[in-house]
Amino acid sequence: xxxxxxxxxxxxxxxxxxxxxxxxxxxxxxxxxxxxxxxxxxxxxxxxxxxxxxxxxxxxxxxxxxxxxxxxxxxxxxxxxxxxxxxxxxxxxxxxxxxxxxxxxxxxxxxxxxxxxxxxxxxxxxxxxxxxxxxxxxxxxxxxxxxxxxxxxxxxxxxxxxxxxxxxxxxxxxxxxxxxxxxxxxxxxxxxxxxxxxxxxxxxxxxxxxxxxxxxxxxxxxxxxxxxxxxxxxxxxxxxxxxxxxxxxxxxxxxxxxxxxxxxxxxxxxxxxxxxxxxxxxxxxxxxxxxxxxxxxxxxxxxxxxxxxxxxxxxxxxxxxxxxxxxxxxxxxxxxxxx
Amino acid sequence: xxxxxxxxxxxxxxxxxxxxxxxxxxxxxxxxxxxxxxxxxxxxxxxxxxxxxxxxxxxxxxxxxxxxxxxxxxxxxxxxxxxxxxxxxxxxxxxxxxxxxxxxxxxxxxxxxxxxxxxxxxxxxxxxxxxxxxxxxxxxxxxxxxxxxxxxxxxxxxxxxxxxxxxxxxxxxxxxxxxxxxxxxxxxxxxxxxxxxxxxxxxxxxxxxxxxxxxxxxxxxxxxxxxxxxxxxxxxxxxxxxxxxxxxxxxxxxxxxxxxxxxxxxxxxxxxxxxxxxxxxxxxxxxxxxxxxxxxxxxxxxxxxxxxxxxxxxxxxxxxxxxxxxxxxxxxxxxxxxxxxxxxxxxxxxxxxxxxxxxxxxxxxxxxxxxxxxxxxxxxxxxxxxxxxxxxxxxxxxxxxxxxxxxxxxxxxxxxxxxxxxxxxxxxxxxxxxxxxxxxxxxxxxxxxxxxxxxxxxxxxxxxxxxxxxxxxxxxxxxxxxxxxxxxxxxxxxxxxxxxxxxxxxxxxxxxxxxxxxxxxxxxxxxxxxxxxxxxxxxxxxxxxxxxxxxxxxxxxxxxxxxxxxxxxxxxxxxxxxxxxxxxxxxxxxxxxxxxxxxxxxxxxxxxxxxxxxxxxxxxxxxxxxxxxxxxxxxxxxxxxxxxxxxxxxxxx
Numbered sequence: 001x002x003x004x005x006x007x008x009x010x011x012x013x014x015x016x017x018x019x020x021x022x023x024x025x026x027x028x029x030x031x032x033x034x035x036x037x038x039x040x041x042x043x044x045x046x047x048x049x050x051x052x053x054x055x056x057x058x059x060x061x062x063x064x065x066x067x068x069x070x071x072x073x074x075x076x077x078x079x080x081x082x083x084x085x086x087x088x089x090x091x092x093x094x095x096x097x098x099x100x101x102x103x104x105x106x107x108x109x110x111x112x113x114x115x116x117x118x119x120x121x122x123x124x125x126x127x128x129x130x131x132x133x134x135x136x137x138x139x140x141x142x143x144x145x146x147x148x149x150x151x152x153x154x155x156x157x158x159x160x161x162x163x164x165x166x167x168x169x170x171x172x173x174x175x176x177x178x179x180x181x182x183x184x185x186x187x188x189x190x191x192x193x194x195x196x197x198x199x200x201x202x203x204x205x206x207x208x209x210x211x212x213x214x215x216x217x218x219x220x221x222x223x224x225x226x227x228x229x230x231x232x233x234x235x236x237x238x239x240x241x242x243x244x245x246x247x248x249x250x251x252x253x254x255x256x257x258x259x260x261x262x263x264x265x266x267x268x269x270x271x272x273x274x275x276x277x278x279x280x281x282x283x284x285x286x287x288x289x290x291x292x293x294x295x296x297x298x299x300x301x302x303x304x305x306x307x308x309x310x311x312x313x314x315x316x317x318x319x320x321x322x323x324x325x326x327x328x329x330x331x332x333x334x335x336x337x338x339x
Numbered sequence: 340x341x342x343x344x345x346x347x348x349x350x351x352x353x354x355x356x357x358x359x360x361x362x363x364x365x366x367x368x369x370x371x372x373x374x375x376x377x378x379x380x381x382x383x384x385x386x387x388x389x390x391x392x393x394x395x396x397x398x399x400x401x402x403x404x405x406x407x408x409x410x411x412x413x414x415x416x417x418x419x420x421x422x423x424x425x426x427x428x429x430x431x432x433x434x435x436x437x438x439x440x441x442x443x444x445x446x447x448x449x450x451x452x453x454x455x456x457x458x459x460x461x462x463x464x465x466x467x468x469x470x471x472x473x474x475x476x477x478x479x480x481x482x483x484x485x486x487x488x489x490x491x492x493x494x495x496x497x498x499x500x501x502x503x504x505x506x507x508x509x510x511x512x513x514x515x516x517x518x519x520x521x522x523x524x525x526x527x528x529x530x531x532x533x534x535x536x537x538x539x540x541x542x543x544x545x546x547x548x549x550x551x552x553x554x555x556x557x558x559x560x561x562x563x564x565x566x567x568x569x570x571x572x573x574x575x576x577x578x579x580x581x582x583x584x585x586x587x588x589x590x591x592x593x594x595x596x597x598x599x600x601x602x603x604x605x606x607x608x609x610x611x612x613x614x615x616x617x618x619x620x621x622x623x624x625x626x627x628x629x630x631x632x633x634x635x636x637x638x639x640x641x642x643x644x645x646x647x648x649x650x651x652x653x654x655x656x657x658x659x660x661x662x663x664x665x666x667x668x669x670x671x672x673x674x675x676x677x678x679x680x681x682x683x684x685x686x687x688x689x690x691x692x693x694x695x696x697x698x699x700x701x702x703x704x705x706x707x708x709x710x711x712x713x714x715x716x717x718x719x720x721x722x723x724x725x726x727x728x729x730x731x732x733x734x735x736x737x738x739x740x741x742x743x744x745x746x747x748x749x750x751x752x753x754x755x756x757x758x759x760x761x762x763x764x765x766x767x768x769x770x771x772x773x774x775x776x777x778x779x780x781x782x783x784x785x786x787x788x789x790x791x792x793x794x795x796x797x798x799x800x801x802x803x804x805x806x807x808x809x810x811x812x813x814x815x816x817x818x819x820x821x822x823x824x825x826x827x828x829x830x831x832x833x834x835x836x837x838x839x840x841x842x843x844x845x846x847x848x849x850x851x852x853x854x855x856x857x858x859x860x861x862x863x864x865x866x867x868x869x870x871x872x873x874x875x876x877x878x879x880x881x882x883x884x885x886x887x888x889x890x891x892x893x894x895x896x897x898x899x900x901x902x903x904x905x906x907x908x909x910x911x912x913x914x915x916x917x918x919x920x921x922x923x924x925x926x927x928x929x930x931x932x933x934x935x936x937x938x939x940x941x942x943x944x945x946x947x948x949x950x951x952x953x954x955x956x957x958x959x960x961x962x963x964x965x966x967x968x969x970x971x972x973x974x975x976x977x978x979x980x981x982x983x984x985x986x987x988x989x990x991x992x
Contacts, residue, residue: 102829151572224646248366251388257689
């Protein structure tokens with residue numbers, strides 16, 4: 001055969017071999033193919049033998065082409081081997097990574113707990129110390145010591161639950177102030193989170209709710225310091241540097257001057273309004289004196305946050321009563337460790 | 340306090356828009372609750388704080404606006420003068436024994452009351468706009484003056500009064516029929532006004548039915564008095580009889596108003612030529628009238644407490660705008676009679692801050708000394724436990740602290756019957772009768788609610804709250820119900836049992852470096868509505884005490900020699916607790932025994948009644964050398980003999 005004929009023949013052989021390797025489905029056939037296409041009796045081998053019939057340049061040229069064909073067959077067989085191997089592996093391991101878990105799922109933390117802890121963390125970073133006080137209080141700590149004597153009209157602002165033993169359920173966490181002031185050394189810088197109770201129940205009031213009280217007593221504490229701490233807290237809480245905050249004169253018997261704090265709020269229609277968020281003020285001198293602190297030397301500020309209100313805004317909860325129904329459809333929405 | 344813009348304009352010139360007007364009021368502490376547009380007018384509702392009773396009148400609001408800004412100015416035309424009488428003063432015998440209860444009482448007589456049947460149109464419109472219904476011309480005018488000036492007055496049908504008029508405290512149990520048609524039983528210390536026949540009015544609250552003004556009234560007695568706020572406090576509330584009048588008296592009415600109100604009445608009567616009126620008569624005891632407070636103004640302190648830069652002069656201007664009498668020499672300020680809330684220096688600090696504008700006060704952070712961090716243990720421990728429980732598939736609940744009369748509530752947290760609850764004396768609903776003595780009942784109700792709303796195979800709830808039994812205790816309670824696992828393809832349908840709760844106790848104690856025997860807990864079943872709940876309760880107070888006394892975590896060197904394990908499987912009486920077995924083994928004092936391990940418990944089929952089969956592993960280790968099998972065998976022999984001797988155990992093959 002001429003060198004041209006040999007080349008054409010080689011192409012045919014190679015083409016046929018590569019096509020049949022593609023079709024191979026198992027190792028056995030792969031081994032057979034190796035013998036068939038590369039073995040001693042293979043067509044390729046007999047074409048190799050024809051090399052001796054060629055001369056000079058033709059011999060070298062054709063030899064090169066035959067070698068190339070051999071290499072390409074070898075690599076095609078290797079590739080097939082790999083692909084068979086990976087297919088075989090898959091057949092043995094039918095693990096389905098998309099299956100649902102058979103573990104019991106994690107539970108949930110009550111949103112009040114989460115908002116409470118989130119707020120406490122902010123205040124602790126601002127170096128407030130956490131304390132607690134009793135929920136069952138006496139009249140002295142809840143009212144009298146906070147400058148709310150018996151006949152004071154402000155008692156009407158607090159619908160109080162009284163117990164048969166003469167005590168009461170505290171109407172605000174401000175009742176913790178007096179104990180803290182009497183027990184601790186100045187400077188006093190505390191927050192007091194906890195449950196409070198009022199005889200009130202409608203769409204915007206529950207008979208039990210949560211507050212966080214804050215108190216700072218030292219020399220030269222000013223209203224501008226109070227504005228600063230409230231600003232920092234609210235902007236941190238809502239994670240909004242540009243939050244609009246306004247202080248508005250108000251009245252609490254235990255602070256003077258007193259203020260109510262509003263934040264700018266957009267309702268779901270996009271309308272802007274001010275929303276009352278907390279009450280605060282400079283501790284009333286009568287309260288300081290009740291706690292044996294000299295009001296001509298020391299001054300201080302105090303504030304009280306409603307946790308439910310904060311939670312509703314932060315988490316977008318519209319119905320206050322959901323907090324105390326303990327319905328899993330509500331509770332299970334709060335699975336994250338942090339907010 | 341409701342009023343219309345046009346009514347306000349009778350007293351003040353307003354140079355701002357309605358929005359600015361309301362914003363100015365709000366930012367001065369007179370919070371505008373609602374603005375309702377009316378025809379060519381606006382109805383404004385201001386939510387007043389209890390200290391600002393001086394603003395419970397249109398005059399008061401107008402006066403306040405003039406302090407706030409130059410955009411508002413008093414109308415000068417409003418000065419009114421006392422008129423000369425158009426009828427003779429009748430003889431009124433008045434007897435006020437206790438001058439304290441009514442230090443100022445003024446009155447006037449009217450004749451021809453029946454002749455006029457129509458309320459002047461302007462007055463009728465003003466009242467209607469703010470939602471006060473018309474009664475009859477005279478009463479309407481008094482109501483108008485009440486809102487306009489802030490002085491409540493009362494009109495009596497003079498011909499129905501008899502003899503001497505006296506003012507005294509009520510006696511407990513005294514009955515009184517008011518003109519709202521209802522009979523009230525009075526307590527002690529209500530101020531009552533009486534004639535010879537009995538009570539003619541509950542002072543400052545409401546008049547009696549029998550002598551009220553009617554369409555047939557010919558002659559009237561008009562009362563305009565001052566009753567001290569401390570004696571009026573809570574009185575109307577106690578009787579559930581709050582009126583426009585009582586609301587003002589209990590917060591405090593300007594004691595200078597009673598006569599002015601009667602003068603205004605004279606002027607209105609003359610203007611509309613309504614009735615004949617007498618001269619005004621005033622009985623008073625100045626010793627019992629409120630005294631103005633004198634306060635020395637400390638300018639520096641005002642600047643310091645507010646943190647603002649304001650000159651003495653600016654402060655003085657604010658004081659005079661408030662109507663205070665300020666003496667430059669002594670630096671003393673005296674409050675006007677209508678601002679009796681200004682008693683002490685702080686009150687003036689607030690006024691300066693308020694009129695300076697809270698928004699204008701700068702924001703300055705305090706300088707604080709950094710101190711060593713103090714971790715408040717109860718909250719940090721509680722949060723770590725909550726964290727563990729929620730990651731162990733429990734959902735946290737928060738329930739109300741009070742509860743109802745159901746017998747299921749009559750247990751303490753250890754499930755021991757308890758009935759001496761803290762009772763609430765003024766509950767609103769039957770769900771608030773007493774403070775709960777356990778948490779489990781609340782959590783069971785939560786589970787029942789969820790079984791109805793979202794049924795599933797497995798429920799795990801917990802709550803950490805204070806409960807009130809013999810004392811107030813902080814308790815953690817976990818309640819589980821149903822299968823251990825939610826429905827899944829694993830098809831494990833095991834039910835919860837009490838042993839599941841033990842692992843929780845163990846985990847919680849281990850988290851804080853304690854053992855489960857260190858803490859106070861109870862595990863029990865509760866059956867309710869044919870469902871079996873499993874409850875775990877832990878005393879948090881006790882737990883936190885234990886943690887306080889527990890030293891911090893430290894590394895201990897561990898033994899590097901290998902250990903040898905020997906297992907025993909045996910039958911033992913069911914009455915013997917695992918703890919007793921451990922205790923006995925520990926008492927034998929085998930030095931190389933390092934750990935006891937329970938690997939099997941079996942009761943039931945194949946095991947004789949009253950017996951259980953236990954598989955216990957014993958791990959031996961020598962701290963100084965490799966332990967030999969001979970020693971281990973000797974040790975296990977010793978343990979076995981003791982167990983046989985003490986508990987009569989029977990080895991299983």
